[in-house]
Amino acid sequence: MILAVASGKGGTGKTTVSVNLARALGREIQLLDCDVEEPNAHLFLHGKPLGSEPVTVPIPLVDESLCDGCGECGMFCQYHAIVCLGAKPLLFAEMCHGCGGCALVCPKQAIGETERRIGVVETLRAQNVTLVQGRLDVGVATAPPLIRAVKARIRAGAPAILDAPPGTSCPVVATIKGSDFVALVTEPTAFGLHDLRLAVETVRETAIPFGVIVNRMGVGDRRVHDYCRGLGIPILLEIPDDRRIAETYSMGHLVVDVLPEYGSLFRGLWDEITQRVERPA
């Protein structure tokens, strides 16, 4: 089973849910930190490093001896990564989305491929959890190729939890695509609800079954509950607004290690989700 933990609003508790769920299950599990611009699961799961591999994306390489400056490559490119303004093409590598189109349309077969590094994928082992995280290089603007490289490390035989980046943009879609279920973490406030609506719209586009986790119960009001009830969206779990949770994670500790009574909350969440995946309503 592949569970994606996402949200609309940032800071609602995706990583808190992901890392504590992984630890509370106590069995072999893979946790993939897909927030490659700022991976933070490793702050709570202190793992033994198992490996680190650079990740690259393909970019065009023009053989100027074959190029006659016809400009077909520039006319084809949708991303302004290769443009023809002078005699020879000009490459803006950071704009390239690696589609390979320029190489295909070149009448002189003058465009080959080379690699551009965008970041690394690191694997760590923390007790029962295999943590795989992507770390985007500073200055790189596109996260999805690295997210796909992280997800390529999912192995059959153990469940996988994907800790998604916040929001609803390309990195989030790249993360949740192909998962069996999406848990949307929110807080019961106006900000939480505003962004939850956007996240629900986004997940609906993927047709992946989903539910909501309401974190910091008691800090706001019932508007998120009313919204979910009105649309028939299941509320999978409510986490209380317990100051001890904040104190625990501020020290880089797992809630289920310091406050073991929370273990059953997370195990219950897993049961709830697996039931919904195995027996869709």
Added chain:
Amino acid sequence: MKIVFTASADTIQAPLDGRFGRAPKFLVYDLEDDTFEMASNQESLDAAQGAGIHSAEVVARTGAKALVTGHCGPKAFRALAAAGIKVFSTDAPTVADALQRYRAGDLTEIASADVEGHRA
């Protein structure tokens, strides 16, 4: 020679647009016969990324050899340089004012981008 001014309206009195990559229009002035025509830069306004590069392509297609604007970002500058177009930066309020300063030799050619880009 043709020279391009970033503009937000269709006449010589148009305000000179301070940004190159997201300028709505270009006023293409022919210095030889004192006529001008407008070129739309709408595609750059609509572009999610690469607006500066696209704007450079639009300017290159007009056949102009010089550009007068407020500010020019790094990708746009690289593209303009590849096209052999000189870039002049000014705070002149209108195209007419900028043209006058150009003719008087009061404009400074910039040797590199003078602002950061906004996105990829």
